[in-house]
Amino acid sequence: MHITKSHLTGLVLSASTATAASLFDKRVTVSWGPIAGLQASTSEIIATTSTIYPGKMPSDQKGFMFAWIGLGNGTGDLIQSIIGSYPAGQSECSGSDADTTWCISSEVYGLDDTGATVQFVGDKRTADVNYENGIFFNYTLIDKSTYLWEQTMTDALTGELLSTYQKKSGPMTLWNTAVELQPNGDEEPTGTIEPQYYVNSTIYLDAADAAYGDGLYTEYGAITSDMTTSDGGKTWFIEKITVPAMDNSTSSSSDSAVVAAVSSSSSAVVSAAPSTSAAAVPSVYSASSAAPVPTEGSNPWGHSGQNQGPPSGRFGAW
Template sequence: MLYIQPAIFSTLAFASWAAANLVPSPIFKRADTWGGSVSLGPTKSTIVKAVTTIIPGPAPPTQNGVLFLWPGMSNGTGDLIQATLESWQSNSWCGATTGQWCVRASVFGWFGQLDGNPSPVSGSDQVRIEYALQADKNTWLQTVTNAVTGALLSTYSSPSGPYMRGYGTGTECNDNCSGTIAAQSYINTVITLASADTTFGGTIATAGGATYSGLTSSDGGKVWSIASISIPAMSKAPQTTTTSKTTTKATTASTKTTTKANTTGGSGGCSAPQYAQCGGNGFAGCTSCASPYTCKLQNEWYSQCL
């Protein structure tokens, strides 16, 4: 697992990014564990739009560490598009009260984690998260709204390229966090591909007790829908899974920590799952990938299981 260091950035680029995001210079390692997940991919095509609505259930009334819920979408360049619902020891930085989450659109890559504006949401809220590739075929626009009222909660756009091939949910626990106390529901998930891929549905996978129903396709395999996804509440000691996409974020209004997590395999060693980081300057995590994936160099600082 790696926390991106300021040395990765040019002096000017990092100074600008840090000033905008209130980033301190010290960056620290943390340990992650994972709850249930459902994922699709890789597709033989590419994803051009993905939309889902999450009903998160209440956040833990007290929090040790940091807890994240997110639907994520990854590509071969290493960017992870992920709007996150977050539970910190105090969520007052986004205006949330006890039992509420902070939600914001964000993207993770070799550059670290970049975020849109945050908003508080309650456990019963229906949080609609849409990722859409724009007309330039390079920029991804994230739009997070209240599905019932239409209120805008967060937005972010990033030049992450037209190469998104995998999509999945994440329930992520940093620093021995207080796990989820209620199940999460994802409803009306729709993934649109650039071209038809009739095999895409066969790539669906679950972990950690997660379930789904109503997987269907239309337009000859170009549009894929999942009526509902259920992610169970985490146990007191959440187990690490090897099928979740393993990239995360951790930020507050006054501090920012960026990380790339890797899961461990059995007692015989460790292997990173699809889309996980597997190398890069200063990387200390798993350097081998779970079969059939291989560790592919993206740049000096980042290699990924693809």
């Protein structure tokens, strides 16, 4: 869940690392695009990595649209680095490209020290004009004794840091991708206009959960390859997740550029799991071959207020 500027009832700055947007009792209207996720693991998640190829951003966004991978546990924080599309003048990013390209930010939706529900937003954010390179997610439990989590988003081709954030957030057992949609007042959002791909998604567990892959699910048209493990259930791998375009009338031939970017990268499956005390995720990451771009004209939007999302009816922290 991401709380936008139009929904803020207060705004405070933490000491140095993030902006915290106070929600208080105000509810946010949210609907969902295609989702892929997993039922809770029996072991804690200690890291996850993936590369997203987000496709072209809607050109005249009136509402808010966010693509993200979330880690949660059902009661506490939701860790979520975001690829965001905002109305003009409302982006989390700044600069001349803020209104014309995806805004990359690392965030946590959860509780502050007073118990208030807030959206923490890392100071490092980037309007990413090179999104066709792919964007590499890395969430790592860097200190298990304090449950300090670090998020980074980097350019998958150059390694340039696009966003980062650290926060103590507790143990995590839930994982999902999402396309989140919010109106801007009376203006409705535009969803994805081209397919999005998550490539080489890897989830590292503290201990083996041999049945974890049985909990893989999809909603609203998302498509996944099989989930596999090569070490008895500590490290799990999904070669590709496809998020079909939600507005096929505006999709374009640049789909082929996304497929080419995925296909041209070498395939790599990381076999070494990170340690349980500090989940140092291997730096080796790359995309694997892509399946054909979906051609069926589905428009799988979820509706707000109807327990949309995973079978548990909630993402991570809400």
